[in-house]
Amino acid sequence: MSYYYYTKLFISNRNIHFSFVRQISKYVHKDISAAAIRQTYLDYFIKEREHAFIRSSPVIPFCDPTVPFVNAGMNQFKTIFLGSQVPHYTKVANSQKCIRVGGKHNDINIVGKDGYHHTFFEMLGNWSFGDYFKEKACEMAWELLTTVYKIPPSRLYITYFGGDDHLGLPCDIETRDIWKSLGVPNNRLLPFKAKDNFWEMGITGPCGPCTEIHFDHMGVINRHEFVNKNLHDLTEIWNLVFIQFNRLPDGSIVPLPRNHVDTGLGLERLCCALQGKLSTYNTDLFDYLIKAIHKNCSEIQKYSGKFGEQDWNEIDTSYRILADHIRMLTVCLADGVIPEQNQKLKRVLRKCFILCETVFKKDGTLVKELSNYVVENLGGVYPELERNISQIHNIIDYELEVFNTIRTTAKKDWRKFSIGRNLPNIDSLDITPSFVKAYKELYDVKLNEIDGELAYRLYDTHGFDLEAIEQLAQILNVKFDAVTFETKMEEVKLNSRAKRQLFIDDKIANLLGEGFEKTDDSFKYSYSKNKDKYQFPEVECKVLQIYNKDQSLTEIKTGSSCSLILDKTNLYFEAGGQESDKGQIKFEDGLFEVETLKKFKNYVIHKGYVKEGSIKVNTQGSLRVNEHIRLSNMRNHTCAHLLNAAVKKIRSATCQKSSKVTQNYVSFDVSVFGPKLNFQDIIAVEKLIRDIIKENLSVRILITDSQGLYSYDQITLIPGDVYPDNDIRIVEIEQGSDFVSREPCCGTHVLNTSDLQDFCVINLKSLGRSTASIQGVTGDRAKLxxxxxxxxxxxxxxxxxxxxxxxxxxxxxxxxxxxxxxxxxxxxxxxxxxxxxxxxxxxxxxxxxxxxxxxxxSDQLRDLVEMEMQDAIESNMQLTKSKKKYIIYYLRISTMLESVSLKRATALCSNIPVIVIAYSDNMVKARCCVPKVIL
Missing domain, CATH: 1.20.58 (Methane Monooxygenase Hydroxylase; Chain G, domain 1)
Known part of the structure; x- marks a missing residue:
């Protein structure tokens, strides 16, 4: 055990006193690894406290459009707090991957400048959904820190909610007294207002007081007055949130029917505390990666942990930035975040490329090499990193190629523009041709500031995001008003939403009025198979509304087109890329042909025409789907899923862009990160799908919610798509471990792969640098x-x-x-x-x-060239009587030749101007000759 002495200086009544205090600086767990710290936490709650383990959700939220990345452990449980879902377990614990690079929590510009901010971090958490509450939560947190991790209580401070007059809430005395009962002294138990100790999910919704545990890295004297003062050596490590209230739209706060506990313990900061480090970059969460950077860049000085002015050449800052960003982008790429769809990730990746080149004197391939270290370090905890390592590498390679191409073009443009101008060096910046173009536009304007209006124009015209505008302002040496830009962006969004809503209101909503029951469309999934025959039961329905040309009608007759809103339907409306069904509604006095369907809010609109008789509001009918069209759509939609899985199996780094499913074909657009799809790839994909068809595999439909969605292995989720919180349909096709197609889908599908009958690719089109469109057919069309x-x-x-x-x-x-x-x-x-x-x-x-x-x-044909030209000359001589003094002639025989000598053809016209045109070997050629003397 090692010790150290320090001198305590205090002044009292003009006398200076010195006292010497002996303090322990190394405690039992100082050498514990991050992996052991993480596992100890999980073992404590799962094995000793009977919590269910919930694995980390992907870092991109697929059921929550309000945040670009998962930025806290509670994200995947929001629906439980909101009351829209019943929890699968009442007590859970996990280690959640979190990203903070935008929005309210944007740490990207601070990373590297201090020792504890990160774009990627791990949040340890335990939750109670209506089970235990404040007393148990505090007791377990205290026991884990002080007894299991053996942190001296003298290093810890506790804050709690001290009440807030504005919220109309009193001091959380209950929590204060719980901590007292656990032995926390008054001078380490501190009340704070709502800013620090009241948690809210949003402007409205679940909320409640929280209590935070702060760790003092010095631990020599009581420093309670410095808690929540943003000191790097006195930091919050654990936040226990007690969700017991609900904020209503009018601002009032009322109790929830059930209380929840939501806690977050930052692994990086906990490692600092237990390993005796002031900077997380000195813990083993980063130490291995910083050493790996130097191993691959041995000519660069070693990392020495300097900050601020001491790091005068910013080498240490660059080590920290690169190490942090490599962890973040590796985790993102493993979770299926695609840089071309996520500007934040693309900017981080390109920043890494630039750092490798400008600071560490290596090309961008260093990024891929360093990602291997992250996979090795975190792959045991998050197996998707190991499973998707090829995807990680392929996307990095692809983005590096794109970056080098764009950057080369931008640098050429910049050099041209720099002639005669004193422009800054751009080597350390992420510059694109559009960036250079914008700079040129603003260079001579002599700006003092980029305000919100100009910033929005840069966004709208050049596609600039916030960081790109900040970078432009930097090299223009002008201010950038980010606040007015954000205000302008929000104003545009609101206006856009208002216009869309106004259009919908004018066209449909005003016709519906109030009190209509929603259309029950669950019957679209009600079909079965008897031997080889699919059966689609008819549905008895009632007409709720008839409208035509923006007018509500009570009756409509033969030959008239209109739209019907029904109380029930078994027809599929266009969604998920699948075309809508067609069908018939048979009434007692009429027949209605349904040609297409659309959904508006809770209503399914059936568009078509009255084929026979007349139809009135409130009449009953029998709705029948066009079975041939439905089955063809089902075949092709299942085929789209097989295509997605097959292309991913053949070329691991892929991302579905879109799909179109019709009765005649399926069109599947996919981004492939690496070499473009080629003939051999298509042959392999086609064979794989045909083998799956022959296997007679069941197509299973599983129903889950957002909690269950993330529990599946090898599930394909499409970045950018937002899935519902509840009633998520998972379409699953498995061929052992060799082939798995598993993805959420609202479409209709066959029940067995054999029902596709056959499959063949009809066309492959390139849609740009990385995207290809595969068009295929199944069933009778494949046979055709x-x-x-x-x-x-x-x-x-x-x-x-x-x-x-x-x-x-x-x-x-x-x-x-x-x-x-x-x-x-x-x-x-x-x-x-x-x-x-x-x-x-x-x-x-x-x-x-x-x-x-x-x-x-060829020899025979070459002789024919002279014969054809002679015929042309003779024909022209006949025309000379009409004073035509030139020849323009297309050599028809040229299409037969691999090559043709036009010199041989024009040599025959020595005394007249001539143009001879030929088409040979897929190329148009021409030769023109004018004699010195024209006879």
Whole structure:
């Protein structure tokens, strides 16, 4: 055990007193690892205190559009606090991955400048949903810290809610007395107002007092007066929130029917406390990564832990920034956050590339290398890192390639603009061509400030986010009013929402009035299979409303188009990329054809026309779905899921962009991070899906809520999509461990993969640098494509047999090839569709035949060039009588030649101006000659 002495100086009645105090600076757990600290926490609550373990949710929220990243442990439990869900367990504990790079909690600009702010951190938490409350929560927290972790109580301070007149709430005496009963002395038990010790989820909703535990790294004297003063050596480590109130829209606060506990203990800060470090970068959560940076950049000085002015060259700051950002981006990429869809992540990733290049003298591949260390360190706790390591690497490689391309172009533009101007160095900044363009626009304006209006124009015109505008202001050396920019952005959003709502109100909502019951559309999922036949039961429904051309009607007759709102429907309205159903409603006095459906709020609108008779409001009818269209849609929607899983299996780093499901085809747009999808990839994807069809695998539908959503392994969630809190339908297809398709979906699906019957890719289109569109067909359409391929193949065989005997007629052979090639051009909805792989194969074969024909007949054809030109000259001479003194001629025989010498053609026209045009080897050529003397 080591000791140290310190001198305590105090002044009393003009006399100076010195006293020497012996203090322990090393306690039992100083050498404990972060992994052991994390596991001890979980073991305490799960094994000793019977909490259920809930694993960390992904860092991107899929059921909460209000935050860009999960920034606290409670995010995945918000629906329980709001009362919209019943908890699966009443006591839970976990370690949650958290990201803070935007919004209310934006630490990105502070990272590296101090020793404890991070973009990624881990939050240890324990929750009670209507189980234990204040006494038990405080007791367990105190026991864990002081008995299990053996932190001396003399290092701890407790704050509690001291009441707030504005809220109309008294002091939380109950919590104060609980801490007293646990032995916390009055001079370490401190009341604070709502700013520090009252937690609220939002302007309205669940809220309550909280009590915080602060750790004193010095621990030599009582420093209670410095609590909550933002000292780096006296920090909050644990916050216990007691959710017992609900704030109503009128501002009043009322008790909740059940009390909850929500706690958050920062692992990084706890490690500092237990490992005797003032900076989290000196703990083993970061030490391994900082050493890895130096290992890969040995020519750079070692990390020495300096801050502020002592870190004069900012090398240590750069170590800290790179280490923090590598952890953040590795975790994000493993959780499926895509940089091209998330500007915050893209900016962090590019900042890492720039640091590697400018500070650590390495190219951006260092980022990928360092991500391996993060996976090795955290993969045991968060297995998705190990599972998705290929995805992490592929996306980093792809983004580095994009970054280098963009940056090279931007630097060229910057150098051109710099000529004759004294411009700042941009090597350490994330500069794009659009950034340079914006700088050029503002350079000569002589701005003093970028205000909200100008900032919004930069956002609207150039796609600048807040950080990009701040960077632009920096190199322009002007102020940036971020507050007015945020105000302007919010104003635009509100106006946009208001316009959309006004349009909807004018068109539909005013027609509905009040008191209509919502449309029960659950029957769209009510279908079954008897042997090989799908059965779609009819639904008895009632007409609630009829409207046409913005007018409400009580009756409508034969031939009239209108929209019906029903109390029940078994038809699927357009959603999730799937087209709406079609169907018929049979009434006693009429028949209504449903052509399409839309949903507005809780109402399903059936658009169509009266085929027979008349229809009145409140009449009953029988609604039947068009079974052929529905089944075709179901096949193609299930196929879309198989495509998503198959492409991901073939090329690990992928992200679905969109899909379109119709009765005729499925169109699946996917981003692939790495080399573009090629012919061999499509062959592999097609074979994989056809094998899955032959396996006769069940298509299972599982119903869960947002709590259950995150409990699934290998589930595909689409970044940018917001899933509902409840009644989430999971579509699952498993082929052991070899193939898993599992994703949330509101669409309708077949019950077995064999019901797809067959599948083939019809087309592959590039939609940009990383995105491709795969178009495919199933069922009868797939059979049609293969039948068409057989027919074309038979015609091709016959043609190949006739080539040798018709070499003396090359023009006829070429016309035959052109005719066969024309059959390769089709639309996805045509009945002449062909499998994509077959189409490419035939195109290649026809091109080879064409080259062969041209090679065998080239000498003969070259002689024909002179013959054709002689005919052209003679024809022109006939025209000279009408004073035509030139020749413009297209050489028809050129299409038969691999190459054509136009010099040979124009040489025949020595005494007249001539332009000869040819088309050979997919290229248009032309030659113009004018004689010195024109006769």
């Amino acid at each position: 494509a293969r039948d068409n391929a057989e027919d074309l193949n038979e015609d091709l065989i016959r043609f190949k047999k006739s080539v040798e005997e018709h070499l003396d007629k090359p023009e006829m052979l070429e016309m035959a090839i052109i005719s066969l090639k024309q059959r390769l051009n089709f639309q996805i909805t045509d009945n002449t569709i062909l499998p994509y792989a077959y189409k490419l194969k035939i195109m290649e074969e026809l091109n080879a035949i064409s080259r062969d024909i041209k090679g065998k007949t």
